[in-house]
Amino acid sequence: MSWWDQDDDEDEPDYDESDVRVRPNRRGSRPRTKTRPEHADAVTGTVLGVDRGRYAVLAAEGTADERELVAARASELRRKSVVTGDHVDLVGDVTGAPGTLARIVRIGDRTTLLRRSADDTDEVERVIVANADQMLIVVAAANPEPRIRLVDRYLVAAYDARIAPLLCVTKSDLADPGPFLENFAGLDFPVFLSGRDRMPLDAIRESLIGHRTVFVGHSGVGKSTLVNALVPGADRAIGRVNAVTGRGRHTSSSTVSLRVESPDGHGWVIDTPGVRSFGLGHVDPSSLLGAFTELAEIAENCPRGCTHLPDAPDCAIIETVGAGALGDAGRARLDSLQRLLTTFASG
Incomplete structure (x- = not known):
């Protein structure tokens, strides 16, 4: 008998697999799940502004319990952006007390x-x-x-987003705004003229009540001055125009919502940083036609892929307007549509 067949220690116990202790794998030992808490007790609010990962949120707007909270984005939203104007659900400490922090756990549907x-x-x-x-x-x-082309770009973005445009021309005491406004004769939206001795604050404020209105404009045009006049205490920084370049200095560095009060109610001004360019790479040009309702109906008779530009063959809009069916207003509307389409196409 070989030595390895000999039983030298008869007292040694026999082992099997059930006697072996397996050290648990602590990392990832619990199965991952995609199930998330329902947060049935979440509080709804609207984002007023964003600053370095912290969100100012207004909860219970218009009620006796209205309060402003500071919130952070929950981990389950780390791949989703939260922007000014978003309707969100919050959990955690939603009292709004100093030093407290709520968590944004859901983003509501966006209308625009x-x-x-x-x-x-x-x-x-x-x-x-x-x-x-x-x-x-x-x-x-x-x-x-x-800058007509920049205003055209704002209009393209507004029509693409289904947002109603308004126009305010400042410093009208320095130059006649008439020739500039002729470029938009075919577009039906309110126009306000403002100058050193006149600022139509009442008319502008009335147009803002009950709405959330985003203010856009080139740096140095007086946007922050207008916001400060509409919202006392807003303290939006006011820039100056460089005498050499003729360009304004960027002053507002963040997008923020400010409440506009009136005896008839309130609205919201959403002030944005001044920009010198407004890219339209995301816009679908077909959405522009939707802003010209009467022309869109005629366009149903256009050939497939019609651009509606002056050189477009068999364009039903061009033929109808050329025949005088819509009068001078129709010609002005077509001119505006074609300029916006050209602005988008030419870049």
Whole structure:
């Protein structure tokens, strides 16, 4: 008998698999699940502003329990952006007491989404604001000179987002705004004229009540001055125009919602940083036609793929307007549509 067949220690116990202790794998030992808490007790609010990962949120708007909270984005939303104007659900400490922090766990449906891209070739969109229903475009009659193409781009973005545009021309005491406004004769939206001796605050404020209105404009056109006049205590920084370049200095560095009060109620001004470019790489050009209801109906008779531009063959809109069926108003509307389409197509 070989030595390994000999039983040298008869007292040694026999072992089997059930006697072996397996050290548990602590990392990942519990199965992952995609189930998330329902947060049935969540509080709903609206994002007023964003600052370095912290969100100012207004809860219970218009009630006796209205309060402003500071919140962070919950881990389950780490891949989703939260922007000014978003309707969100919050949990955690939602009292709004100093030093407290709530958590945003859900983002509500967005009725509108105003976006821009870095340039016309960049399809990566940059969300400016959610759930706005109006856009007030602020432009100066002079100093700096009005930029028609930039206003066209604002209009394209507004129509694409289904946001109603308004226009305010500041510094109208320095130059006649008439020639500039002729470029938009075919577009039906309110226009306000403001100058050193007159600022139609009552009329502008009335147009804001009951709405969430995003203010956009080139730096130095007087947008922050207008916001400060409409919302006392807003303290939005006011820039100056460089005497050499004619360009305004960027002052507002963040997008923020400010309440506008009136005896008839309140509305919201959403002030944005001044921009010198407004890329449209994300826009679907077909959405522009939707802003011209009467022309869109005629366009149903256009050939497939019709651009509606002056050189488009067999364009039903061009033929109808050319025949005088819609009168001078129709010609002005078609001119505006074609200019906006050209602005988008030419970049």
